[in-house]
Amino acid sequence: MARSYVHEARRRVAPKRERIRPIIERLAAEHPDATIALRFVSPLELLVSVMLSAQTMDVNVNRVTERLFVKYRRPEDYLAVPQEELERDIFATGFFRQKAKSLRGTMRMLIDDFGGEVPRTMEELLRLPGVARKTANVVAAELGQPQGIVVDTHVRRLSQRLGLTRQEDPVKIERDLMRLVPRPDWGRFPHLLIWHGRRVCDARRPACERCVLNDLCPSSRVEASVPVDVL
Numbered sequence: 001m002a003r004s005y006v007h008e009a010r011r012r013v014a015p016k017r018e019r020i021r022p023i024i025e026r027l028a029a030e031h032p033d034a035t036i037a038l039r040f041v042s043p044l045e046l047l048v049s050v051m052l053s054a055q056t057m058d059v060n061v062n063r064v065t066e067r068l069f070v071k072y073r074r075p076e077d078y079l080a081v082p083q084e085e086l087e088r089d090i091f092a093t094g095f096f097r098q099k100a101k102s103l104r105g106t107m108r109m110l111i112d113d114f115g116g117e118v119p120r121t122m123e124e125l126l127r128l129p130g131v132a133r134k135t136a137n138v139v140a141a142e143l144g145q146p147q148g149i150v151v152d153t154h155v156r157r158l159s160q161r162l163g164l165t166r167q168e169d170p171v172k173i174e175r176d177l178m179r180l181v182p183r184p185d186w187g188r189f190p191h192l193l194i195w196h197g198r199r200v201c202d203a204r205r206p207a208c209e210r211c212v213l214n215d216l217c218p219s220s221r222v223e224a225s226v227p228v229d230v231l
């Protein structure tokens, strides 16, 4: 069970509705390069990359897909080889048996139900075998049609530390964030939190002293130099 960071949000700051806009603006200025780390050039490559990224690092996926996408260009290509061959080709991403099975099931459905194209709506994406809410959210957002907010471990930790949610469950955290974050920012918001989480707000040792949000964050370990707003 992942550690809860809800209790860290104790310092008094302005209500979250007043803080969300400056939080997004400052993070966008701080991390202008905050985009998805997976490499892909088509919706199909995006979908495969995100499916392979479960339980492993993006850099690992990129190493595998560099060769994979030369060999497998269309949904049919994933079905044209024995499952064992596909398993070998994605072995380094871990959980290769389950991932190969999901990939083949997904390719089958893309061909049978979607004309070989990657669908755009959450409802359709969630029908694909092995595609859960997080994967569907990432794919929809990267295709320019975010319909929710991706919640991974960084998004969860930072949302809790920043006092944007008191929830533990990713679905409930997402619901809180969807009520709070302006819709045009649904796509970039998770990237901003993910990159800030990697570079500054580390799980064990958050670098509050050099954090651009330290006057907006109820979990900051930096003493406020001016009185902060009271809730």
Ligand code: SF4
Residues within 6 Å of the ligand: 161, 162, 200, 201, 202, 206, 207, 208, 209, 211, 212, 213, 214, 215, 217, 218, 219, 220, 221
């Ligand atoms: S690093 Fe920033 S966001 Fe994280 S706890 Fe410290 S002040 Fe808050």
